Amino acid sequence: MSTNKSVSLLKAIKPYKQGWCIQVKLVHSWRQKTNYGGDTLELIFADESGDKIHCTCKRNYIQRTQRDLRLGEWHMIDIFSLSNATGQYRTTNHTYKMSIIEDTKISKSSLVCDDKFFSFAGFEEIGNGTLKTHFLIDVIGQVTSLRDIQTVQVSGKDKKKVEFRLLDSSGQSIVCYPNMVCLIWFAKIGFYKGEVQVTNAFDASLILFNPECPEALALTNVPNNELALALIDPKKDKRVTRYQVDDWNDVDIKSISEITMATMEEDCKIICSIESIDTDWSWFYQGHDSCKKRAILIKSKSGNLASNEKPVFWCTSCRTNVTGVSPKFKLHLVVKDDTSTCKLMILDTNGRVIVGCEAEELWDGSYDEIEDPDVLPQPIKDLVGLSFCFGVTLGSENVSGGSEIFLVS
Numbered sequence: 277m278s279t280n281k282s283v284s285l286l287k288a289i290k291p292y293k294q295g296w297c298i299q300v301k302l303v304h305s306w307r308q309k310t311n312y313g314g315d316t317l318e319l320i321f322a323d324e325s326g327d328k329i330h331c332t333c334k335r336n337y338i339q340r341t342q343r344d345l346r347l348g349e350w351h352m353i354d355i356f357s358l359s360n361a362t363g364q365y366r367t368t369n370h371t372y373k374m375s376i377i378e379d380t381k382i383s384k385s386s387l388v389c390d391d392k393f394f395s396f397a398g399f400e401e402i403g404n405g406t407l408k409t410h411f412l413i414d415v416i417g418q419v420t421s422l423r424d425i426q427t428v429q430v431s432g433k434d435k436k437k438v439e440f441r442l443l444d445s446s447g448q449s450i451v452c453y454p455n456m457v458c459l460i461w462f463a464k465i466g467f468y469k470g471e472v473q474v475t476n477a478f479d480a481s482l483i484l485f486n487p488e489c490p491e492a493l494a495l496t497n498v499p500n501n502e503l504a505l506a507l508i509d510p511k512k513d514k515r516v517t518r519y520q521v522d523d524w525n526d527v528d529i530k531s532i533s534e535i536t537m538a539t540m541e542e543d544c545k546i547i548c549s550i551e552s553i554d555t556d557w558s559w560f561y562q563g564h565d566s567c568k569k570r571a572i573l574i575k576s577k578s579g580n581l582a583s584n585e586k587p588v589f590w591c592t593s594c595r596t597n598v599t600g601v602s603p604k605f606k607l608h609l610v611v612k613d614d615t616s617t618c619k620l621m622i623l624d625t626n627g628r629v630i631v632g633c634e635a636e637e638l639w640d641g642s643y644d645e646i647e648d649p650d651v652l653p654q655p656i657k658d659l660v661g662l663s664f665c666f667g668v669t670l671g672s673e674n675v676s677g678g679s680e681i682f683l684v685s
């Protein structure tokens with residue numbers, strides 16, 4: 277239970293274990309349907325210090341999660357998994373995103389705090405390109421230049437679009453428009469006809485007119501900074517298939533500074549030395565033997581095992597309970613060359629090659645979670661200082677999704 281467990285702040289939680297307990301407010305949620313992700317419930321939580329994190333809930337757990345969570349209320353959430361947060365529509369600046377799993381427990385918290393945890397971006401920052409566009413932002417301003425509703429073509433379908441401009445509260449000029457304030461929560465920065473524009477990001481965005489907050493009151497003053505806005509409803513649902521190399525001899529060697537600034541999805545090689553092991557992550561995962569994909573221990577079904585019994589896992593790929601599970605390498609390394617440093621992720625087959633043994637041989641045999649991630653098996657510690665030539669895949673999550681972790685192929 278959460279009562280005898282320490283509560284962590286969102287900034288402290290890392291993927292090496294699942295047994296975290298957090299106290300958070302549900303600030304936003306929406307249902308999402310995509311071809312690759314299926315039907316999911318997307319959630320955004322904030323903690324007392326104002327940090328936010330995105331959470332995904334797969335179809336199997338939606339009913340249960342919706343029953344336990346109330347919008348705008350505080351909850352204790354116990355046991356969940358964490359993974360790298362990437363993509364062009366990142367709702368928070370947290371390095372990781374949460375997933376609800378079988379063992380996740382959600383209970384009410386007695387905390388009361390009405391803070392909405394907006395993080396408003398300044399119009400100047402938006403306009404001069406200092407903000408990374410794959411992070412969604414909150415904007416507020418007074419509505420001006422409201423245009424007629426237009427019908428535009430998005431992915432071959434007619435969509436309604438309304439454009440207007442917003443004024444912030446920094447200027448001296450006189451307002452001559454109706455006194456309407458617009459707040460867009462989780463908006464996307466984009467570019468249209470050479471102008472910086474803010475749009476709603478599908479169902480992730482919330483649009484409020486004349487919201488009740490101090491920032492809205494401030495806007496009744498004299499404003500002049502303008503920002504173009506377009507509200508549009510494009511449903512995008514694509515997944516790019518990348519060309520796979522057949523022969524690594526044909527692949528170019530690149531420097532780390534080149535791959536971190538790459539604009540094209542491709543495979544390449546880097547020559548680098550291992551600087552450290554990234555212990556935000558566990559060095560292995562429990563993988564389903566037949567599909568090699570991650571399997572999550574179901575504690576509630578593996579409580580009091582006899583010594584000859586195997587615990588029950590949920591295979592995230594086969595979507596079924598399995599027991600044929602064993603440790604597989606998933607190494608996260610910080611590497612460097614003359615030009616820069618970056619992070620690499622190395623999965624089981626390549627992990628065996630560089631470490632020189634099976635992950636199972638280094639495993640201590642315990643299904644308990646790692647409590648101190650800095651305790652590593654010696655053969656993994658010994659990787660630090662060694663140099664390798666790695667084949668690296670620059671995927672869409674790196675090139676357009678802003679991920680700084682590269683997969684070794």
Ligand SMILES: [Zn+2]
Pocket residue numbers: 564566567568569591592593594595
């Ligand atoms: Zn499986």
